[in-house]
Amino acid sequence: MIVPLVYKEISQQNLAEEIASNLGTTASTNQQLIGQPHFDLSEAGLSFFHPEARSSNKLLIDFHSGPTGWRVKRSSHEKLIKKALGKSDLPLNILDCTAGMLQDTLLFLSLGHQVTALEESRILFHLLQDGINRSEDQAIFTKLNLINTNACSYATQAKGFDVIYFDPMYPLTKKNALGSGKLEYIAKILETESLNNDPLADFEVLQLIPAKKMVVKRPIKAEPFSTKINYQVLGKTTRFDVYI
Ligand SMILES: C[S@@+](CC[C@H](N)C(=O)[O-])C[C@H]1O[C@@H](n2cnc3c(N)ncnc32)[C@H](O)[C@@H]1O
Numbered sequence: 001m002i003v004p005l006v007y008k009e010i011s012q013q014n015l016a017e018e019i020a021s022n023l024g025t026t027a028s029t030n031q032q033l034i035g036q037p038h039f040d041l042s043e044a045g046l047s048f049f050h051p052e053a054r055s056s057n058k059l060l061i062d063f064h065s066g067p068t069g070w071r072v073k074r075s076s077h078e079k080l081i082k083k084a085l086g087k088s089d090l091p092l093n094i095l096d097c098t099a100g101m102l103q104d105t106l107l108f109l110s111l112g113h114q115v116t117a118l119e120e121s122r123i124l125f126h127l128l129q130d131g132i133n134r135s136e137d138q139a140i141f142t143k144l145n146l147i148n149t150n151a152c153s154y155a156t157q158a159k160g161f162d163v164i165y166f167d168p169m170y171p172l173t174k175k176n177a178l179g180s181g182k183l184e185y186i187a188k189i190l191e192t193e194s195l196n197n198d199p200l201a202d203f204e205v206l207q208l209i210p211a212k213k214m215v216v217k218r219p220i221k222a223e224p225f226s227t228k229i230n231y232q233v234l235g236k237t238t239r240f241d242v243y244i
Pocket residue numbers: 097098099100101102103104105118119120121124149150151152167168169170186190197202
């Protein structure tokens with residue numbers, strides 16, 4: 001599906017056309033398009049709207065506030081991730097196979113690690129890039145390499161990583177979709193792009209990448225992808241399965 005880009009201000013025409021060309025779509029001021037999935041370019045930045053998402057807001061990546069702000073109430077999560085990564089005196093080279101909204105990647109970056117983050121969704125990738133360009137904290141992104149690709153296609157060229165991190169989509173239940181508008185928006189984006197990966201099949205490929213360890217984030221009660229787990233770090237609703 002081609003997702004059109006809609007903008008209002010004539011002063012944004014050049015930028016809108018440049019972004020649309022990168023996205024392989026069209027840019028116009030046609031307000032009739034706003035009833036369907038579309039990108040919206042305004043002074044606030046680039047956002048995405050899906051009419052069937054429960055959140056009536058457009059999805060705009062803002063790393064500093066709101067639902068995509070990354071430091072908000074994350075300290076317990078930070079402890080778990082630190083534990084899963086283990087102690088290291090030197091910065092780690094981490095491959096985040098599932099960038100999503102970059103929340104986990106930002107944690108890794110804030111701990112001083114180098115991150116290559118992969119996101120297969122073209123829509124999400126462009127929203128992330130726009131969020132990064134608007135961010136007040138450019139320093140944190142200097143150790144990030146964000147790539148628009150499927151992690152399984154990248155796997156053969158993945159070399160020199162200490163940690164492979166994999167956080168696939170949870171099956172969207174009523175409970176977690178309601179709890180997390182973000183997750184539902186990602187699901188709608190993937191639906192729009194007809195991207196439907198099989199996390200177990202992806203795991204089988206990604207666990208072959210040479211690295212010191214692989215960390216897999218799972219819902220607390222989910223079946224592990226493999227019985228060869230070395231240890232688990234348990235949170236309240238989430239756990240990290242660590243494979244060495
Ligand atoms: C649950 S979200 C990850 C959330 C992320 N850890 C965060 O902190 O924001 C999963 C994301 O990974 C992406 N994804 C899933 N499988 C992928 C694959 N094989 N290659 C690249 N991206 C993938 C999806 O498009 C989605 O954006």
